[in-house]
Amino acid sequence: MTLSQIDEEVAKLLQLKAQLGGDEGKHVFVLKTAKGTRDYNPKQMAIREKVFNIIISCFKRHGAETIDTPVFELKETLTGKYGEDSKLIYDLKDQGGELLSLRYDLTVPFARYLAMNKITNIKRYHIAKVYRRDNPAMTRGRYREFYQCDFDIAGQYDAMIPDAECLKIVYEILNELDLGDFHIKVNDRRILDGMFAVCGVPDEKFRTICSTVDKLDKMAWEDVKKEMVNEKGLSEDVADRIGEYVSMQGGQDLAERLLQDPKLSQNKQACAGLTDMKLLFSYLELFQVTDKVVFDLSLARGLDYYTGVIYEAILSQTIPAPAEQNGADEAGVSVGSVAGGGRYDGLVGMFDPKGRKVPCVGVSIGIERIFSIMEQKAETSSEKVRTTETQVLVASAQKNLLEERLKLTSELWNAGVKAEVLYKKNPKLLSQLQHCEETGIPLVAILGEQELKDGVVKLRNVASREEVRLISDQNH
Amino acid sequence: MADKAQLQEAIKTQGEVVRKLKSEKASKEQIDEEVAKLLQLKAQLGGDEGKHVFVLKTAKGTRDYNPKQMAIREKVFNIIISCFKRHGAETIDTPVFELKETLTGKYGEDSKLIYDLKDQGGELLSLRYDLTVPFARYLAMNKITNIKRYHIAKVYRRDNPAMTRGRYREFYQCDFDIAGQYDAMIPDAECLKIVYEILNELDLGDFHIKVNDRRILDGMFAVCGVPDEKFRTICSTVDKLDKMAWEDVKKEMVNEKAPAEQNGADEAGVSVGSVAGGGRYDGLVGMFDPKGRKVPCVGVSIGIERIFSIMEQKAETSSEKVRTTETQVLVASAQKNLLEERLKLTSELWNAGVKAEVLYKKNPKLLSQLQHCEETGIPLVAILGEQELKDGVVKLRNVASREEVRLIVSQIVYNLSCILTKHFD
Numbered sequence: 083m084t085l086s087q088i089d090e091e092v093a094k095l096l097q098l099k100a101q102l103g104g105d106e107g108k109h110v111f112v113l114k115t116a117k118g119t120r121d122y123n124p125k126q127m128a129i130r131e132k133v134f135n136i137i138i139s140c141f142k143r144h145g146a147e148t149i150d151t152p153v154f155e156l157k158e159t160l161t162g163k164y165g166e167d168s169k170l171i172y173d174l175k176d177q178g179g180e181l182l183s184l185r186y187d188l189t190v191p192f193a194r195y196l197a198m199n200k201i202t203n204i205k206r207y208h209i210a211k212v213y214r215r216d217n218p219a220m221t222r223g224r225y226r227e228f229y230q231c232d233f234d235i236a237g238q239y240d241a242m243i244p245d246a247e248c249l250k251i252v253y254e255i256l257n258e259l260d261l262g263d264f265h266i267k268v269n270d271r272r273i274l275d276g277m278f279a280v281c282g283v284p285d286e287k288f289r290t291i292c293s294t295v296d297k298l299d300k301m302a303w304e305d306v307k308k309e310m311v312n313e314k315g316l317s318e319d320v321a322d323r324i325g326e327y328v329s330m331q332g333g334q335d336l337a338e339r340l341l342q343d344p345k346l347s348q349n350k351q352a353c354a355g356l357t358d359m360k361l362l363f364s365y366l367e368l369f370q371v372t373d374k375v376v377f378d379l380s381l382a383r384g385l386d387y388y389t390g391v392i393y394e395a396i397l398s399q400t401i402p403a404p405a406e407q408n409g410a411d412e413a414g415v416s417v418g419s420v421a422g423g424g425r426y427d428g429l430v431g432m433f434d435p436k437g438r439k440v441p442c443v444g445v446s447i448g449i450e451r452i453f454s455i456m457e458q459k460a461e462t463s464s465e466k467v468r469t470t471e472t473q474v475l476v477a478s479a480q481k482n483l484l485e486e487r488l489k490l491t492s493e494l495w496n497a498g499v500k501a502e503v504l505y506k507k508n509p510k511l512l513s514q515l516q517h518c519e520e521t522g523i524p525l526v527a528i529l530g531e532q533e534l535k536d537g538v539v540k541l542r543n544v545a546s547r548e549e550v551r552l553i554s555d556q557n558h
Numbered sequence: 559m560a561d562k563a564q565l566q567e568a569i570k571t572q573g574e575v576v577r578k579l580k581s582e583k584a585s586k587e588q589i590d591e592e593v594a595k596l597l598q599l600k601a602q603l604g605g606d607e608g609k610h611v612f613v614l615k616t617a618k619g620t621r622d623y624n625p626k627q628m629a630i631r632e633k634v635f636n637i638i639i640s641c642f643k644r645h646g647a648e649t650i651d652t653p654v655f656e657l658k659e660t661l662t663g664k665y666g667e668d669s670k671l672i673y674d675l676k677d678q679g680g681e682l683l684s685l686r687y688d689l690t691v692p693f694a695r696y697l698a699m700n701k702i703t704n705i706k707r708y709h710i711a712k713v714y715r716r717d718n719p720a721m722t723r724g725r726y727r728e729f730y731q732c733d734f735d736i737a738g739q740y741d742a743m744i745p746d747a748e749c750l751k752i753v754y755e756i757l758n759e760l761d762l763g764d765f766h767i768k769v770n771d772r773r774i775l776d777g778m779f780a781v782c783g784v785p786d787e788k789f790r791t792i793c794s795t796v797d798k799l800d801k802m803a804w805e806d807v808k809k810e811m812v813n814e815k816a817p818a819e820q821n822g823a824d825e826a827g828v829s830v831g832s833v834a835g836g837g838r839y840d841g842l843v844g845m846f847d848p849k850g851r852k853v854p855c856v857g858v859s860i861g862i863e864r865i866f867s868i869m870e871q872k873a874e875t876s877s878e879k880v881r882t883t884e885t886q887v888l889v890a891s892a893q894k895n896l897l898e899e900r901l902k903l904t905s906e907l908w909n910a911g912v913k914a915e916v917l918y919k920k921n922p923k924l925l926s927q928l929q930h931c932e933e934t935g936i937p938l939v940a941i942l943g944e945q946e947l948k949d950g951v952v953k954l955r956n957v958a959s960r961e962e963v964r965l966i967v968s969q970i971v972y973n974l975s976c977i978l979t980k981h982f983d
Binding site: 120121142149152180195213215239240244368370433435472495499500502521 | 649
């Protein structure tokens with residue numbers, strides 16, 4: 083039996099015992115976290131901090147500000163924003179006050195924040211946990227409480243410049259995280275819609291065909307075509323025409339070619355999307371990121387609120403895709419993806435009482451996926467992950483030197499040195515050295531009776547065992 | 559159920575209430591509250607009229623943090639976390655909600671302030687009320703006997719918030735605890751050293767730390783003749799000496815009068831005026847361990863919301879503006895049709911790790927670009943111009959002093975880095 087299976091049955095046993103009441107029930111606790119949630123232990127926190135630092139440095143390098151919003155919103159703020167997924171929202175109990183729900187993502191709170199504060203221009207990142215009553219597949223790192231990491235540029239600007247900066251940011255982050263090779267697919271909702279139109283897809287089927295096309299990243303074309311024809315009622319002809327387009331990939335050249343395509347060039351929406359795609363690539367060229375960006379007509383992305391460019395970053399070396407259907411993970415991207423986003427010009431207008439539009443473009447970094455990958459790397463690596471940053475342990479070689487140890491440690495703290503001292507009056511030197519080895523403290527300052535008389539302290543490199551004698555009052 | 563006519567009448571009346579408040583220039587909170595009622599009435603009308611109407615507010619007792627507040631918050635966290643790290647602490651994180659049974663029976667009377675989640679068919683859950691109980695659960699669950707950890711996270715209490723005094727239903731707690739069996743008072747002393755260091759570095763002015771011991775208090779009550787069963791209640795009365803005069807405290811002790819007003823304890827569980835509090839608590843973890851194994855703990859909770867308030871006030875009264883970004887250079891153009899050159903240079907700066915921005919306009923006016931620098935505190939602007947580009951140079955201007963230097967384009971990254979380290983580190 084797996085550990086989680088055992089835990090589950092133990093939990094049931096304990097709950098039954100608790101119902102017995104009386105003394106036997108009193109001291110019995112089900113020691114677990116809620117389903118789909120987990121604690122982060124110090125090692126995981128150290129990895130998490132490293133990842134956040136890289137990502138936040140990048141956002142700051144691009145001049146972004148940050149905001150924070152409450153973990154719960156008024157229920158009505160979230161109502162009607164997530165379509166079918168609304169059933170996955172955590173509600174708070176009606177305890178006599180306002181009806182509340184835990185936030186489901188960071189985009190709706192962002193739109194509310196902009197409308198509430200009448201903000202028309204902002205470049206902001208927001209890293210925080212969100213909540214979904216999913217069926218977690220925890221072996222694949224899917225949780226009910228998980229981090230989202232969003233970066234968005236809101237405001238009316240000249241076309242495609244902010245869109246290009248979003249892609250530059252994704253590129254920089256994935257490079258710095260050193261996760262191996264990756265590529266970023268881009269497409270445009272207008273090109274997709276135009277393509278569907280010229281292929282003969284009825285207007286009312288656009289969205290549903292879109293979600294079918296979206297599955298091309300994990301299903302073969304034959305199966306996607308089957309779904310289009312058998313489940314969504316398209317004729318084979320129409321499906322085949324779609325098939326021709328969605329197999330196309332390229333760069334600025336592909337956008338050029340498609341602008342010359344006899345059918346697509348007749349569709350206004352597609353032309354607008356293709357013209358902007360050309361422009362986007364010209365900016366990406368200046369940003370020096372075109373080596374990893376691909377214009378891919380099969381990229382569809384699930385979310386309804388995209389109105390323009392859409393993109394998704396995929397790692398080349400990924401965990402093999404599981405058999406499950408949707409496969410979309412916490413960032414709303416398909417398995418193998420580590421980031422995704424696009425332009426969504428209509429969302430903020432839904433919140434503004436006057437319907438004022440604030441165009442937005444942004445990206446969501448799949449930070450839980452990145453945590454998993456980094457945690458795996460750490461496990462297989464020979465290098466230990468430190469959970470503290472202590473530089474020196476202040477130790478004693480003989481008994482009755484607690485006073486001297488505490489004094490020296492205090493001086494080191496006062497000078498900004500990261501130092502520790504064991505909470506023992508007379509610790510053995512061996513246990514002190516062991517503590518250094520276990521926690522990775524690189525240096526140990528050893529106080530000894532003779533050395534104190536001589537006015538020195540021995541500073542030892544724990545790994546190499548090299549020692550130097552330092553004069554006490556110059557210990558810094 | 560109000561019928562349509564009654565509803566429309568109510569909407570009219572409420573509309574007038576709002577108009578009156580606005581013309582009287584009532585407080586934003588009051589106006590918002592009445593507008594909310596108006597919108598809710600309108601929403602009840604249903605149909606199109608109700609559809610696009612939203613109550614644009616955060617839940618009662620919660621607030622957004624805007625970029626300025628986040629900048630202040632980051633500064634405070636950095637100081638506090640550096641101190642914890644300097645003392646060799648690790649950190650953990652726990653979920654925002656726990657199983658309801660984990661929190662049950664741990665908070666006494668305050669249990670009624672716990673936020674429960676709706677029973678949606680799964681486990682019964684509650685939002686965490688503090689970080690101490692999750693810590694004890696974590697220790698027991700992982701059979702940990704020794705740890706030095708800090709945990710900074712938001713907790714939730716269905717209080718009656720007095721938001722003018724900075725009391726919220728969602729607020730940060732900042733806990734530092736040392737768990738484990740050690741020689742007496744050494745970890746306890748380190749906790750006090752940490753509080754001392756943090757309050758010094760935060761530069762909040764003069765402070766002092768009061769210490770006492772539960773055993774001394776109990777012993778004192780015993781020798782004064784307090785009956786055993788009254789120890790805890792007399793203890794809470796004595797606790798009020800920091801805000802009530804002795805005469806009133808004595809009255810309460812003698813007359814057994816229940817406290818008329820609220821406790822006055824703020825989010826950190828410390829009384830008004832305090833910025834940190836803590837102590838030794840040896841029995842908590844044992845409550846969680848199935849075998850009742852004890853893990854002695856001593857710790858401190860930093861009153862971080864109080865500190866935020868103080869720092870926010872300081873920032874408001876200070877002449878120095880709080881920057882919300884860290885941008886070092888704006889890449890600007892003096893004439894039209896230089897977008898390409900601007901984007902290229904900006905990209906090179908980013909690649910070299912320089913914090914740079916560029917306006918999202920093909921042909922921005924120089925003045926607007928300089929204005930952006932002044933508004934957001936960007937210290938340097940790199941100005942591209944047609945003539946300079948022909949000469950292979952870029953003008954780097956100090957926004958505040960207006961001093962300019964001409965830098966050779968091909969060496970711009972190197973030169974800029976030198977200037978940045980020399981003048982702005």
